[in-house]
Amino acid sequence: MHEMTSADLKSSVRHLWELCFRDTPEFIDLYFRLRYRDALNEAILRDGQVVSALQLIPYELQTWGARLPLAYLSGVCTHPQARRQGLMRRLLRQTHRRLYAEGCPVSSLIPAEPWLFDCYATSGYAPLFVYDWRRLSIAPGDDTVTVSEYREDSRDVYAYFSRKMAERPCCVLHSEEDFGVVLADLYLSEGSLWVARRDGTVTGLAFCVPTPDVCRIGECLADTPAVARTLVNRACEHTFMQETECLHPVAPDEAGRPLGMLRIIRVADVLALHARTHPDTEACWRISDPDIPENNVCVRLSQGTATPAAPDEGIPTGIGELAARLWSDERPYMSLMLN
Structure with missing residues (x-):
């Protein structure tokens, strides 16, 4: 280059x-x-x-x-x-x-x-990142909050967004700079960011984009279901529609739709963290990675540690299969990715 x-x-x-x-x-x-x-x-x-x-x-x-x-x-x-x-x-x-x-x-x-x-x-x-759409119609919400369209650079809005996204157990997080890019793309699509406040404090956000048939909410974050319902109502009123389609994470017992894929780049780092945070895990994997020779190792997870093991002791595991073993039950989630 x-x-x-x-x-x-x-x-x-x-x-x-x-x-x-x-x-x-x-x-x-x-x-x-x-x-x-x-x-x-x-x-x-x-x-x-x-x-x-x-x-x-x-x-x-x-x-x-x-x-x-x-x-x-x-x-x-x-x-x-x-x-x-x-x-x-x-x-x-x-x-x-x-x-x-x-x-x-x-x-x-x-x-x-x-x-x-x-x-x-x-x-x-x-293919670990999954999602689904939920249809929501106008219904009673929270009368104690006010909802307005986001117009100005307001640090409390990003702070709320960042905090609520981080409450999800397995989720791709957005930096403040990326939040600005997300908003620019939202406005390019003639969408709106609706902000719910109670006594001046942010209590909910909804990223909405109108389509010919339904108002789509690409992300809805709220302190309570009632606040979320109020945001949905405002989105419907603004787009003259009776219902919205809201993107949401998928529960462990739900199938969901595939969206994004995950790859492990540094096996040693990932397995060390997984072992520390899952001390009950007992496993031994012989990992194969055609792209990164350093990942072709045999690792034993036991009592909170990840240590080298003899190759004949480990279960043969491809690098993609390893990601599935570690994250399938976590239901990783991503949104607002400009895909």
Whole structure:
């Protein structure tokens, strides 16, 4: 990538994006103005042009009572004329090696098409992030709160948003900078952020986008169900609709819909944290990772520790299977990801 200037690199990545995705010019402008950075870019060049690329957007994954740095692979694409040549597999491999060197423990992505779930599974990703939509109609709410549309930079709104997201046991968290990007995308879609307050204190938020048939709430956070109902009512009134469709986490006994995939980048770090936070776990896994040789280890989890074990003692476990073993019961959740 050193052969290109920064401006040329950005222009080439943008051109590739325009070829591969059906996004509006307005959204692409927003993405390359607020999200794109050369330092976050990972690409393969051919004849001076980018033929495969992605962006590594930094997030945190709250899990097991801790916060793990997480790299979200955004805009993963390959030039139409360069497909079926192994470039995407090569790009992901070099991305995983880079993330390992940078000390990032986990990565995630959202497949753009259903068939890509199987494709990314071959690179070690497990389909762990799930969600569902809940239909909600106008119903009595909480008369003690007032609801207004978010218009100005208000630190108490982000503080509330951050705190409520962090109350979820396994969830991708948004930084304050990313919160600004989320709002910019919301407004681009002619959406609104509704804020519920009681005596000036924030008690609920709803990120709403109108569609021809229903008002969609991409995230609703509230102190009580009654406050959430009041936010739903306001969204319905604003869009002249009788019901909303609200994105929500999935309970352990619910099937849910697949959304995002998770990959372990640094096995030793992840297993050490899991062992500390799950001291009752007794297991021994012989892990295989085709992309990161350092992850090809045999590890025993016992009494809160993760220690090396003899290879013949461990159950053969692929890197994607390991992620599924560790997180399937956690029901990881992500929202407002600009996917």
